[in-house]
Amino acid sequence: MENLEYKIIVGLEIHVQLLTKSKMFCSCAISFGERANSRVCPVCVGMPGSLPVMNKKAVELSALAGMALNCKIAKFTKWDRKSYYYPDLPKNYQISQYDLPLAAAGFIEIPLENGQTKTIRITRAHLEEDAGKNLHTTGNFSQVDLNRAGTPLLEIVTEPDLSSAAEVRSLAVELQRIVRYLGVSEADMQKGHMRFEPNVNLHITKDGKEYKTPIAEIKNLNSFRAIERSVDYEVQRQLDEFSRTGITMETGNKTTRGWDDDAGKTVLQREKEEANDYRYFPDPDLVPVEFTDSWLAEIRAGLCEMPIKRQLRFVNEYDLSDYDAGVLTAERTTADFFEEAVKSGGQSKRVCNLLTQVGLKMANEANCSAAELGITAENLAKLAKMADGGQISATAAKTIMEKMTQTADEPKVIAEQLNLIQKNDTAELEVIVEKILAENAKAVEDVKSGGKKSKAAKGFLLGQVMQKTKGRANPKVVAEILERKL
Amino acid sequence: MDCNCKKLRDDIAAGRIKSAEAVEAVFDTIEKNDSKIGSYISTFKEQAIANSKQLDEKISTGKSAGILAGTPIAIKDNMCTTFGATSCASKMLENFHAPYNATVVEKLISAGAIIIGKTNMDEFAMGSSTENSALLKTVNPWNTQCVPGGSSGGSAAAVAAGMCSAALGSDTGGSIRQPASFCGVVGLKPTYGRVSRFGLVAFGSSLDQIGPITQNVTDAALMMNVIAGHDPADSTSVDEKTAPVCDCLEKIDEPIGNLKIAVVPQFNTGADGDVQKAINEAIEVYKKMGAEIVEIDMPHLEYSVAVYYIVATAEASGNLARYDGVHYGHRAEDIENYIDVYCKSRAAGFGKEVKRRIMLGTYALSSGYYDAYYLKALKVRNLIRGDFLRAFEKCDCVLIPTCPTTAFKFGEKMDDPLKMYLSDVYTIAANLAGVPAISIPCGFDGNDLPIGLQLMAPAFGEDKLLRIARMFESKTDWHKRRPPII
Structure with missing residues (x-):
């Protein structure tokens, strides 16, 4: 041809x-x-x-x-x-x-x-x-x-x-x-x-x-x-x-x-x-x-920002990726819910993650929109703040959010009920770290010898601490202490 | 027994006559005469007598039985009823049993009317002599050699021959008034939008209107009180706020003071000598009652027939498209494919005049012809409306003959459609303008055939129009004459 x-x-x-x-x-x-x-x-x-x-x-x-x-x-x-x-x-x-x-x-x-x-x-x-x-x-x-x-x-x-x-x-x-x-x-x-x-x-x-x-x-x-x-x-x-x-x-x-x-x-x-x-x-x-x-004015009141504009605004205003902004703006109620949660003090990226990674999945399973899960925007914002402030882990945030669809309790109450508040108390954690170090001399040696083994051994020790605290220790804080002690 | 509506219902309501007796008496007349006249396509004797007995019981216990209390009423066979067929006098719908009642039928029944049968008509209301019925021949009770007029010929003949107290007809271009005139009875076409069309099998939707055919003006007023009013199921029926329904009966016997009647000289001179004479005498009757007669010019009325046969046929070509053998109507045998179903079913199911009008309407709407025919017709229709608006600035009503002739002989005009169409020349304008018009008996010609006087009034002026008609009736006794057949 x-x-x-x-x-x-x-x-x-x-x-x-x-x-x-x-x-x-x-x-x-x-x-x-x-x-x-x-x-x-x-x-x-x-x-x-x-x-x-x-x-x-x-x-x-x-x-x-x-x-x-x-x-x-x-x-x-x-x-x-x-x-x-x-x-x-x-x-x-x-x-x-x-x-x-x-x-x-x-x-x-x-x-x-x-x-x-x-x-x-x-x-x-x-x-x-x-x-x-x-x-x-x-x-x-x-x-x-x-x-x-x-x-x-x-x-x-x-x-x-x-x-x-x-x-x-x-x-x-x-x-x-x-x-x-x-x-x-x-x-x-x-x-x-x-x-x-x-x-x-x-x-x-x-x-x-x-x-x-x-x-x-x-x-x-x-x-x-x-x-x-x-x-x-x-x-x-x-x-x-x-x-x-x-x-x-x-x-x-x-x-x-x-x-x-x-x-x-x-x-x-x-x-x-x-x-x-x-x-x-x-x-x-x-x-x-x-x-x-x-009559036209009455109808016009039903208009809203069009998705293409909103997506662009989400990228610029909330510092989201184009992909995430697209996911959030695909449905009007989800986008509204997101913005309300941000307005209530939730950090935009954190709220976005909670919604896209947890909320939308649950909504899909329940065959409803994320805004209809029974979670208020205020509580979602509070949850985001807790995760941001290190009071709970990312995994805990997911568990708490799931629980939030079943109860009107605030996320903090749920976190306490489920014992998911992270241990941020350095003094308390130091005691635990000392104990773990004492119990795992081999790993301590590996860390100190440097090289390949060192990194794996650090991870192992961190894991031991987390296990000891049933996952409630703030891993960031534990890592700092470990760094200092070794 | 005098079976006129108002008197009969007063007698029944007062217990002087039983509804069942009245209904049985009417059926005796039907059984005696209708084999000669041919008014009814179907009758419901058993059901009617059973219903009237129930009503009698109700009355005997002192309950109100409605304002038509047990009177026998006939309905043109183009109004849907859940009982019997709604044939439109066509092979196409011979076996059509509607699953619902027309709004007017519902209103009649709740007013206590006993529906005794459905009357013959020109097929799909297309015609001026009832000769186009595919099912039955109706003759004029005054002279069986003559047509009863049409298309509501069955209803007019039944009322004239005492085979019902009153009847409903439908009027697209004169189909109530012209047969009323030919049969010596009263026929009223209400304002377009005054009576619901829901359940009326459509011919020309912007022109069709249901109205009463009665023995006298008072009965027409009584019937209007029953059937008039807004119907949410008919978008073209006028709402109560725009045009409140008036009680037509309340002041029916009160003459109108300072009455101004307009005559249109060009119309009277076009009619037969006997008709002209009767109309001039009628004018004298009104003069004697103190009415002022003014002459007016309605320059566009001469185009009425031309406009009508474009507008009505165009609408009909759409309205009748549904009778295709697929969903409704006669289905032809020996079918090759679906196009065949349409062509063969419609060829066999429709009569000649219906086919002629479908062809005319289809042509008028075709691309390339629309502007020249349909659009132009709409423009002239507006001019005709204007003629009426200007006329009513100068008068209370316009007086012209209902028809240029009295009833003609069978076959006289069947071979010349144009001649047939011209018999509606005086009635069509009221449909095009949407104004109410009534035909009342005003004399007889040399062959003892009735002559009709037509009065037309401003839109929604039925109450006043009926009073003006009643004024004439009260000074004359044309309406009291009965045809020789009974």
Whole structure:
């Protein structure tokens, strides 16, 4: 294959399932994995005579997401019917938003591998209802499960500002973090809460001329890995196709492709001769939505510092590594909890260690967030201070923190109960050290002889002291005494 | 037995007549006459008698039985009921049994009404003669060679022939008023948003409105008191704060002082001679009562039919998309694939007129035509609204004929859809503007066929409109005439 110079152009369409209790236009509960057609009512199955009633919460979550994506929120927005026939769409039209999307003209900042950030423009974000699912199980027929029909979805469309598979992945990860931060979506990829559709093509320079390959839309990607792999694959496929056929946007059609994860390939699904005619028109069953200033202000109050900014601030303000800052800011409640503990006097690195090494592990096991473990930020700060001041060992801190999830007692009380307060009393420890030295003449000799054996023997003596004190001696103090005596 | 609503309910409530007797008497009339008239697609004799007996018991123990206390009421077959089918007079929904009652049905039942049956109509309410019913032929009780009008032809014929105390119809472009006019009864189309559409199988959602068809104006007022009001299940129903529901019955017999009635000369002159004459006589009746008559120009009303057949068909093309043989409706045999299910089921399940309107609406919404047709129609609709707003600055109501003709013969207009559409020329404007309009009997033509007088009032002015209609009724006895068939 010839060596071509090219640019990768990717825009994304993203569907985010909103975190509402009920569906977009009826009161059915949002469900996952329930028995087929057990979460339906006359409205979401489109029964004759039924009418939709808007879920206000879904509109508020969408506006909040729009604000977080720096979009302009429309003062006046409305509902449109998008008509197409498909068995998973009970009314044969989808209630969506056409020419007046709820949010438009925003941007998102994504982190790049080189530590910098890139701004990707958001074209629009609009609210719509999800379709059901066609099931092709057995026999000469298909079935339709409408449990998902009517679930609120926020469709976000970006400008084609992404120029590598890694960037596409980075945007996906960042968006997940944002919507989780705001409580807009659970954003569980495995449950299909976020579905990505990259539109990919290449601008190829050959003999001083630029050629644009036909756009391929890859449908329904629901893992970060699939997103990255499918875009990488598509780039190679388009390069190869161009080399072989010279086909361009002008001579070829836009295609829709599926991702075969096992084969690691995109597969042609449909070639679009022309744009579908969805016959959009305003839904006469619903009234337009008008955002008043006070309503917008109420929604805006739900905004917070975005994770990417917060992570950077954590690095600078708390002197944390980028990795640790990333872990702490992955969830909003964890980051809040961390900052509260620091504000209560905990040393930032110590609090960070306690949270990342102990807290998050426990939270993971308990299937909750670190802030929900039952430990107050004040007590966490106190624990950090004790560890810092040498009153307890690092191991003891872990034990105490585990205990703190079960009792409201202060860490000091727990440490005393469990006999975990370190012995810092030099005089007392000196007596013990003398005794150990007397009992271990051989080791003392080894230390004094210097060389390789010396270090091991020091460690042995320290260990003996710790054993004698049942681990409660401050190892730092013991080491000092040993140094002095030998 | 005089089965008019108000009198009957007073008699039942006072214990002079038992509800069961009234219901049985109505069924006797139905059994005697409906084989000739064809009002009912389905009747519920056993259930109705059982319900009326229960009600009688309630009344005998001194309990309140509701403001419709045991009166037999008919419902157009496009309103959902948990009992019987809701067919819309279509093969498509012949076997559709709704799992819920329309809001109006619930309201009737809680007001003590006994629902005795569901009436014939043009398929999916599309038509002006009830000839488009796929299930049944309804004739005009005044002359069985003539159509009853439509689309609520079954309801109007049933009321005229004494086969119920009152009936509900639905009116998208005149479907209550025109058959009321043809059958010599009262028909009221309320303000858009005054009566819940929940459970009404949609035709043109921004135009559809449920209303009463009754033997007299007082009964229409009584029925309005039962069915009017906000419904949270219908987003387009108007809330109590914006437009409080008035008691229509309270002052029904109080004439309105300083009454100003507007006439639109261009409309009267377009009607048949007999109709013109009757309307002019009606104007004289109002003059004698001291009303001031003003002439007004409503320049955009001549575009009503054109606008209507774009807006209504566009909405219908969406509303009827769900009848696809997958979820609802007739499913064709001999299917190759899912596209086949759609095409064959819809080809066989819908009648000619329904298909014509779906095609018209689909065309009007298609890309490239939307602006020229649908968008333009919406603009003209606004101008028509403006005509009414300006008119109501100068008058309390507008008086025009309900129809340019009296009932026509079967088959007369079936081959010429445009001619059929023009029979709604006077009624459509009220739907486009959303204002309330009533048709009341005002005379007979040379063939002894009833003529209807139409009064239109400002939005949410039903109480006043009914009083103005009652003023005419109190000075005339056209409404007391009964068709020869009974």
